Amino acid sequence: MIATAGLSLEQAPPLNLPLRLFLTAPLFAIAAGVLLMLDADAVLATRWSPTALAATHLITVGFLGPVMIGALLQMLPVLGGVPLPVVRPVAISVHLLLGLGAGLLAAGFLGGGATALASGAMAAGLGFALFAIVMLVALGRACGGSANLHGFPLAGLALLITSGLGLLLTLALLGRVAVPRLLDWVQVHVAWGLFGWVGLLILTVSVQVVPLFHVTPAYPRWLTRALAPNLFLVLCALTTLPFLAPAVATLAGRVAQDALALGFALFALITLSLQVRRVRAQIDATLLHWWIAMGALLAAVLGWLLGTTTERIGVWLLIGVGVGLPSGMLLKIVPFLCWLHLQSHQIVLGKLRVRIPHMQRLLPNDPARVQVALHGAGLLLLSTGFVYPPAAHAGGALLALAALWLLGLLTLTTLRYRRALRALIDGAPATNPDTGSRQDAARADTVPWRGRGETPEDKCANDALSIASSTLPRQRESR
Amino acid sequence: MDQRLDVSDLPAPEPLERALDALAALPAGDRLLLRHRRQPYPLYDLLGRMGYRWEVTGTEGDWRILIEPADADPSPAR
Known part of the structure; x- marks a missing residue:
């Protein structure tokens, strides 16, 4: 007979906590879509345009962040047996800070002035950092838990680094601190946010939910064990680039970014191949979203x-x-x-x-x-x-x-x-x-x-x- | 008598839904033998709270979970 303890739904937070994050997140995606509709030319011309920056932060801070955090509020305690401490005040604070941050950042980029930009960055940075710290503390307490959790601390660390760099960049833009090679640091900030926090979390969560929701074979063991830590190491290497001589940094940066691109392409290809081998032929909405997302990821690579x-x-x-x-x-x-x-x-x-x-x-x-x-x-x-x-x-x-x-x-x-x-x-x-x-x-x-x-x-x-x-x-x- | 239910090919949370439906329809004195490709940990938690006991045998990819009311007389497989 086999022991089956170690997972309890009673550890899940009240439903209203993830729901408040999930139900307000689409509002920011709507706002980003409206910006694209009104000023698409500017967005497509350069990613540095105010509209592009505003839309980017509406999506990352206002939509993506709350959805991922809402999912983690539920997933860490139920799948991993890792209850988050003081979950109600943390969830409510993170929800308010990210909503405020996304709105103010967008307003600041769209001409609302330095105060809006600084306040928005501060709110978003604090919201993300607060959640990252709470998540890391909870994971630290639950070392050796029952579920395959090793990717979560890496994603949490990436979130902490992204938030810290975001706050530093804001202070630099406001002239409060001098940051040499500012554009290099922007690239590092983007890399940690997109490939670290978002990428590693998607990778870690996929390993759990793709076989569960689509009845596919499990991901290969080498991928679940090695891909996330290796991508994290590549991101660490990428962070040293602003300290290197420009010529060396350009070459090393290209190599590191190629490695990230290939790592995530591998993940996309394996995910698609597992989904092709799913037991049931049924195609639901989530599976269609997966195919579009993996196609977009491969197109980007x-x-x-x-x-x-x-x-x-x-x-x-x-x-x-x-x-x-x-x-x-x-x-x-x-x-x-x-x-x-x-x-x-x-x-x-x-x-x-x-x-x-x-x-x-x-x-x-x-x-x-x-x-x-x-x-x-x-x-x-x-x-x-x-x-x-x-x-x-x-x-x-x-x-x-x-x-x-x-x-x-x-x-x-x-x-x-x-x-x-x-x-x-x-x-x-x-x-x-x-x-x-x-x-x-x-x-x-x-x-x-x-x-x-x-x-x-x-x-x-x-x-x-x-x-x-x-x-x-x-x-x-x-x- | 053991009622058999194979949920191996169903996506989450259909195995839970089907298992709970089957338990609701289980005649008094019967047991439910559930076959699943993975260990349904959330189901165990629900079963415990509903007053059932269960035994798990098998290996990864083919688990058998025998479920019966906790107040039933323990007896060999029927």
Whole structure:
């Protein structure tokens, strides 16, 4: 017999903490899409244009950051058995700081002045640094945990370094500190953010979720063990470049960036090959997002090797991967969390007669596929904009629409969750009062789908949770 | 009697959904033998809280989880 302890849903934070991050993130993607729609020419002309910088930070700080942190709030305790300390104040603070930071940074780049820029950078830097420190402390306490966690500390360190460099660059731009070879440091900041924090986290999370959600073979052991640490070492080497002589730095930089490009290309190719070998032929919205994102990643790598412009590479990485992949994950994670929490409430309330809706009913696949189509078309038109500029404006509009659609889907999922929870609280007793048998639970009522208005279901359920958890008998696995 | 349920080819969280549905429909005195390609750790947590006990055998890629109410009489495989 095999021991199965070590993973508990009870360690998961309250649902409202990840949800607040997930539900506000698309607003910033909508704003980035609108900026692209209005001023696509400037974005495609140079990545240093104010609009390009504003859109970049709306995506990275406002959308990507909160989605990744929201997912980690749930994933670290449930998959890794690593509860985050003081999770509520941390999640609320990070949410506010990143939202404020993204808004002020965008305003600052778009002519809002140095104060907005400095305040935004400070808020974003503090938000990211706070989460990175809490995550690293939690991982440090959980050394030797049950799950494959070794990529998470590297991503956390990369986030800390990205935040620190971002704050340093802001101080340099404001003239508070002198930073020689500022552009080199910008490249290092971008590399740590994009390939360290985002790249390593995607890599680490993929190893867990791709086989789980798409029923594929597991990633090869050498990839799960070696790729993330080696890419981290390459990033460390890249950080020394501003200290080297310019000629040496250029050559060494090219070698390091080639290594990063090839590492992530390998990851994309292996992911695609695993997904081709998936057991079920079903193609859901998340899988489509994966294919678009991996295609965009491979296009960026190919473009890099062929010497295309950094603007094109930036669009493919930031929008193809940075917006697409988190959108696909949200389409899975949000209904999954809602279902999981409903299940947990059902047990605690003892309402086993009440059937809770399956994940597919919380977020059906067809409207989710529409979201992927809008995103894919937007990315395609934006890329076409490099050869036919008017297409980029339409691309921006479609990307804004895709993010708006995403927001609508997530909001509807949350509302369905609340209705189901309300129905659960009002539902039938746990067992048939005549027989008390579990068999009677099979003839359970289905949760009605009529809304009953916005009442404080969460509070009711949480009260019930705290009461029932102290009274329910606890049964662990037999050994 | 053991009811058998193979969820090996289902993506998350369908194995959990199907297993919980099957347990709700399980006749009194029966056990559920679940076959899965991976260890369903979140299910174990739910089972514990629902008042079930379980035994796990098998190897990576082919796990068998035998589930029954915790208050059932322990008995050999039926």
